[in-house]
Amino acid sequence: MNKFNSMITVALLAVTFTACKKNSDEPIVVVPPSDGNTLTLNGLVGTELGSAAGNSVYLDFSADKQTSVARSSWDLGFYSGADFRVIINNTTGAGAKVITASNASLATVSEADTLGLTLAVNQANPANTDFAYFDAINGNLSNTVIPAVSATAADNKIIILNRGTGGGIAARSWIKLKVTRNASGGYTLQYGKIKETTNFTTVDIPKDANFDFKFVSLTNGAIVNVQPEKANWDLVWTYSVYQTLFSNVLVPYNFSDLIFLNNLNGVSAGVVATSTVSYADFKESNISAVNFKNERTAIGSDWRSTSPATGVKIDIFYVIKDVAGNVYKLKFISMGAGDAGTRGKPVIDYKLVKKG
Template identity: 25%
Template sequence: MKKTVFYILMAGALVLASCDSDDGGTSLIDFSASFANESTSLSGEESTKTITVGFSRAATEAGTLTIDYSGDNAEYGTDFTTTPEGQSGRLSLSVAEGETSVSFELNKLVDLIEGTSASVTFTLSGSSNADWVIGSPVSTVVSFTPVAATSGTIDPDVSGPNEPNMVFVDLSSVQQSSVRRDTWELAFYNGTENRVFLNSSLLVSAAELSGETDINAVSTSTVLGEPMALYTLNMATFQPEEVEVATVGELLVGLPVGYAQYGNLGEGIRFTDDKEGSLEGTAFAEVSTVPEENNVYIVGLGTAIPDNVPDAGSIATTGDHRGFMKVRILSDGDSYTVQYAELDATTYDEVTIDKDPSTLRTAFSLTSGETVDVEPETEAWDLQFPSVFSYYGAFGGFSGAGLTYSDYVVHNTLGNVGLYEVLTYEEDDEGTRTDFDVPSYAEYSMADVDEGSLVYDNRAIIGSDWRVSGFSGAPTVRDDRFYILKDADGNYYKIKFTAVLSANGERGYPQFIYEKLQ
């Protein structure tokens, strides 16, 4: 029975186990080149746009791609140039052996007069290698004024099997931005409520010390005002076990995110933010504008990003625990005051963070004492790839456990982005398939959109369910589902994941396609 529970636990949590490569020695697929997107645009602030040509696999030989271009109300040398140069209506891109994509830049030289428009169309016209194929899309249109992209292929810069980056993606502008997920621990909400979020991609946790408002008086030996009745998962029996915590030192044992993390869901006690990403579901209580109502918290700083390279198809995302700090946060409604120190220190540092209405949250590093640029502006991203994602929740019939997932995806619910999943079929345990009466991804149109199914209060609809974890082999993309997204500007898109591995079989290289619904 213990073995059965163990395997259920491991499989259900999608724990990040090593997987053997399953390349099977198959022959190479044809080499084809195509643009990543059919259209893109420059924002008002942009003067340069990078345009990518992706390959179906890594190049096994060097060569050259030829790209022709034509301008609509845009003249080369007057309105725009390219890098590399292409004054005669054509430019060449060198492809080196081993590359999986190449790119060039369009440089805007002048701003448009208000009310006018301009664009440049680039078309793949040939190659130096006879066995190279031009794929689809063969052309891409770059507009000098912002327009919602009609379709595209996006490779979020998660950056490999350690999944070190969190990535923000905006579909309408075909933009993505990334930042290392170990550069911050806390993020401060810039809305009307005074809320503090934890960096779940780093496995950060936090526990409130009820009645403790003097940060200098708190240490490892501090006795809690009242003992806490909590639960842990006994790792020998895989059964819940009650624990009573009476001191800060005892609390530290069960604060790091993991199966044995302490909590008590029946009493609403958990030391992580909730999976759904709600304002009410943060481990930190809402920060009061009355100073004496704000208690000290113990913050687990999460786990380091390892740098070891696992076998192809496997991941290595969680390293050593980064330790603990004590934190107290105050607010006047327009800014936050953060008091923070090492756990046994008798003095503390203090910093004030003003609310920035242009973004949802302002990130802060307790280890550097500085704010960090993480999120784009509120309406400038639709999807986030935190890559690694953690929370404390019910699981497998147990009272609760700290869970960690890889390859995770969330959508921008606080930024008014809605999303729902479309399942096309399901298979039972015996492999019997039941097809659902829904259009395929290719056939799905605006007429099929179900406005009432769009989810705005749970960021984790996609989560890690878009792929099979690879627990008994290399991970694979599920082909039974795709997603419908409505962005903050009212654009509708259909989204389908197409890769979880790189062309070389490495984990941490997701890819998806999308198309605007008209």
């Protein structure tokens, strides 16, 4: 009986080894990048106005994929790179302030510490000083409201957060929070509503090298999916805190229909005037004349106009270089009353010009 069992064991090992060897010799299938497509972006959650579209929409040209994520589904993003940084949700108009008192704690910070604070964009009378409430619109991680998370737990401050009501988001309780590093190489978040003195929620957030950020909702303390993996998106269409001139002074302002690039992972963009070359005629030989910018706001709001009626600009198009080096030309077709489009559901066209 033992001899019979031994023979079966040897046979199974041989089959397993052969199967593994066969699998290792199989070719790896590489999916070629998309040649292009025409897409209608799904910016609307429900029946909200298009100017207050509830979704952010992430686009991956090479995969012909769009990913819609409710702007209100997250509050904090925890950076997975070498540094320890936390971002707040500019797409809801969230604002924050650091409590600098050395003896401040989650138990002692209260509503009294919010007196005189709005931590929000004043659309009617914006002020340059209000930039201090928001993360840098260019995505610079050295300029976040929440300071870099120190390895010394006691050095990390209490933060007051207004979760934001930008673009029709329902008002929610203000939050007080503290972030420290944990022994696993990630973050520990402790938070509660501004009136709480006990029973704070604790969440551990690991770093994940496949993503730029891991996101947390303060509604229930859950880690939620927001951005796709960092190599799998090129740009995002969204409502967000941006900037404008008000009485000749640069101020923060909430904008609809913004385009931000995945610049942290090398995506860049350049603008082309149709008076130079048409969208249809633009080809690989024209790429060398494009001034590519690896900036989050390289497109911003410049692709559309709100006067005399909201619509796309027809005298320009864009050229996008993605993470893999693929080059696409991108044209906005419609987005509002001025071009017979639907606000909150812009239509785009993109074509592969050069494979990376």
